[in-house]
Amino acid sequence: MLNEEVSHLSLNTTFGLDAPAAGFPLDASLDLSSLRPVAANAARVVIRAAVPVADAIALLAASLVTAVPAHIGLGFALLTLTGLLVSGKHDARIDLRLSRDVAPLAACVAIGLAGTLLLAPSTVAAHGLHLGAIALAALLIARFLTYVAIRVVRAHHLLMERTLIVGAGPLSTQLATSLGDHPEFGLQPIGFLHARRIVSGASMAVLGDYASLERVVRQFTVHRVIIGFGRGLDLVQMVRTCQALGVRTHLIARGGDLGIVPETRHVDDVMGISLLAVRPAALSRTNRMRIKRAMDVTAAFALLALSAPIFFMAAAAVRLSSPGPALFRQRRIGRGGKPFDLLKFRSMRVNSDSDTTWSVAHDQRITPIGKILRKTSIDELPQLFNVLRGDMSLIGPRPERPHFVEQFGAEVPHYQDRHRAPVGITGWAQVNKLRGDTSIAERVRLDNYYIEHWTPWLDLVIVLRTVGEIVRCL
Numbered sequence: 001m002l003n004e005e006v007s008h009l010s011l012n013t014t015f016g017l018d019a020p021a022a023g024f025p026l027d028a029s030l031d032l033s034s035l036r037p038v039a040a041n042a043a044r045v046v047i048r049a050a051v052p053v054a055d056a057i058a059l060l061a062a063s064l065v066t067a068v069p070a071h072i073g074l075g076f077a078l079l080t081l082t083g084l085l086v087s088g089k090h091d092a093r094i095d096l097r098l099s100r101d102v103a104p105l106a107a108c109v110a111i112g113l114a115g116t117l118l119l120a121p122s123t124v125a126a127h128g129l130h131l132g133a134i135a136l137a138a139l140l141i142a143r144f145l146t147y148v149a150i151r152v153v154r155a156h157h158l159l160m161e162r163t164l165i166v167g168a169g170p171l172s173t174q175l176a177t178s179l180g181d182h183p184e185f186g187l188q189p190i191g192f193l194h195a196r197r198i199v200s201g202a203s204m205a206v207l208g209d210y211a212s213l214e215r216v217v218r219q220f221t222v223h224r225v226i227i228g229f230g231r232g233l234d235l236v237q238m239v240r241t242c243q244a245l246g247v248r249t250h251l252i253a254r255g256g257d258l259g260i261v262p263e264t265r266h267v268d269d270v271m272g273i274s275l276l277a278v279r280p281a282a283l284s285r286t287n288r289m290r291i292k293r294a295m296d297v298t299a300a301f302a303l304l305a306l307s308a309p310i311f312f313m314a315a316a317a318v319r320l321s322s323p324g325p326a327l328f329r330q331r332r333i334g335r336g337g338k339p340f341d342l343l344k345f346r347s348m349r350v351n352s353d354s355d356t357t358w359s360v361a362h363d364q365r366i367t368p369i370g371k372i373l374r375k376t377s378i379d380e381l382p383q384l385f386n387v388l389r390g391d392m393s394l395i396g397p398r399p400e401r402p403h404f405v406e407q408f409g410a411e412v413p414h415y416q417d418r419h420r421a422p423v424g425i426t427g428w429a430q431v432n433k434l435r436g437d438t439s440i441a442e443r444v445r446l447d448n449y450y451i452e453h454w455t456p457w458l459d460l461v462i463v464l465r466t467v468g469e470i471v472r473c474l
Contacts, residue, residue, distance in 0.1 A: 046159060047186070050146050056081055058142035062135040075119055076131060080112030094185050094250075094268040094275065096147040098140065104265070105139045154186040161187055162220060166213070166238060167228030168192040168206060171252055171273065175226065176204055178271040185270055187224055191216075195232050213238065217245050226275060228252045239278055240417055249278040282454035283421040292422075295456065296394050300387040307381055314345050314378050321369040324350040327382055332399035335422045340391040342399060343382035347373050375473050377466075383425045395459050396424025397447035408440050415444050421451045428458070431465040 059080055063073025087108065093100075113132050153159050160183065165172050176189040191207040193216065207216050210233055216222065225242050227235065227249065235251075242249040253267065253274040266277045282288055304311075315326040328346040331339055347370025366374070373379035386392040392399065397418040400408070408415045428450040429435075429443040450458070 047150055050150060051143070052081075052085065054142040054146040055084055055139060058138035059135055062131065062138040066131045066134055068131055072116060072119070073131070076112050076116040076135070079115040080108050080135065083108040083111045093265065094187065095270060096150060098144050098147060100265075101143055102140065105143070106136055109136050109139070150186070151184040155184045157183055157188075159186060161223045163187040163189045163224040163226060164191060164193065164207070164213075164216060164220070164222045165189050165204075165226045165228060166193045166210065167230035167233060167252075168194040169229050171254075172226075172228035175228070175252065175270060175273050178273065182271065187226075189226075190220060190222070195230055210234070210238065213241050214245060217242075217247060222247060224248045224250070226250045226252060229254065234413075236414060240281075240414075240420075242278070243280050243284060244420075250275040251278060252276075281420060281452045283451045288454065291456065292393060292454070292459075293390075295459070296387050299394055300384045304384050304388075307384075310378060311381055314373060314381065317369050318346050318373075322349055322367050331402060332423070333402055333405045333419065334391055334399055335419055337405075337416070337419050339402060340386070340399075342391075343385055345373050345379040345382060346370070347379045377426075377470050380425050387425070391423075393422035393424045395427055395450075395462050396422050397427050397443075397450070398430065399423035408444075412440050412444055414448060415440070418444060418447045418451070421454075426462060426466045428462060431462050431469065 056077070059077035060074075063070075063077045066073060068076070084105075087104070109132050112135070163179065165176055172192065176192075179185055179187050179189050189204060191205040193208055193210055193212060194206050195209055196206075207220070210230070213225075217225065225247050227233075227238055227242075229252065239249060239251075250268070253276045266279070268275045268277070283292070318324075318326045324346055326346060328344045328348075329341045330344070332342040334340050347367065348365040349367060351365055370379070383392060387394055405415075427447060429446040432446055434443045434446065
């Protein structure tokens, strides 16, 4: 029972929450039986599957009742359903309103018809308008019935998700009250996180301070977090912690009632309070990481084959230019803080302080051959082997030495967030002139931007800009 969990909660003494839990303003009407973890998991699975299943049935039914051949109708249904799945138009929102679905569904039906037209021009030209109209009507009817069913199930507290609200200000309190009064939204708030224990007008228990997020989410099996406003709240860190925990996250959008927040599928309306869904970081998604890894391996093999003559000439030049090995190995920190040995062509004279000495322009340790290798970026070629081994990616935040990771992690906000993704040979920061002795804070911002917004197109842009930088240096 949630009340028992709260009453036995051991709170941080620095937060000042050593008073009995009975002193907290608990919601006596909370339907605890509906908040079991198993029920919450079932809620997410059932609601996520309900809309795409209803869409598929509607499209198949539309194909069967029209005069088009079976294979044409099936092709249209598959193309339209694929469009709905890829675009995310099948996601069941908190606020289920059919009026918001009309335009997106019509667009996906049009795309399905266009694709089918390429496969069977004569058939679709004759029956396309009829097929599209019936398919759109079937989709709208299926969505309407599905939404009614979901609302009924939610309203009876059969499928509810435990929801934690961060920040116990007036707007957060209003939201908690609205969610409690309207169970059809499917979210049951269980408590707040706030900077202080006592919050005037709070409608629920304050379960901890902002630093307690991970502990509270795990202890109470929270599946949704809504982040409001509060003094001293680090919004970026809060969001990234939620992403790491795998909970669905929303922001209370200030100004949403003024029409500042756009009406998109990522925004839900809860009794006049706009909630902006936070999408997971691009490189935290398994499917995108697989795509990136496949691109890395393919490109690394190709680059190694093409650069083999340059590789062997560079190795020979390094060996002949100064005493020491051709390859330089250095401990670096990769994804998730895991250390690995980075490979480079040696561009400096052999020294013992490279792990703790920051390299700057006109460093006296750099050899004449090393200057050429660095200027042309040939010294980075051996890192293609790191890419094949899985230590690195072709593109990502540049890996740093453990000594400086510890130093920058203590000095620069969100520095450690760079390690959410594989490190790279080149990156978004590097093509924006942030190489060598440049601002670490700016690098961190650009590296984290890359992790949040990664696409294959962005990687291509970075590759082209990297090549451009190398050509300009020649």
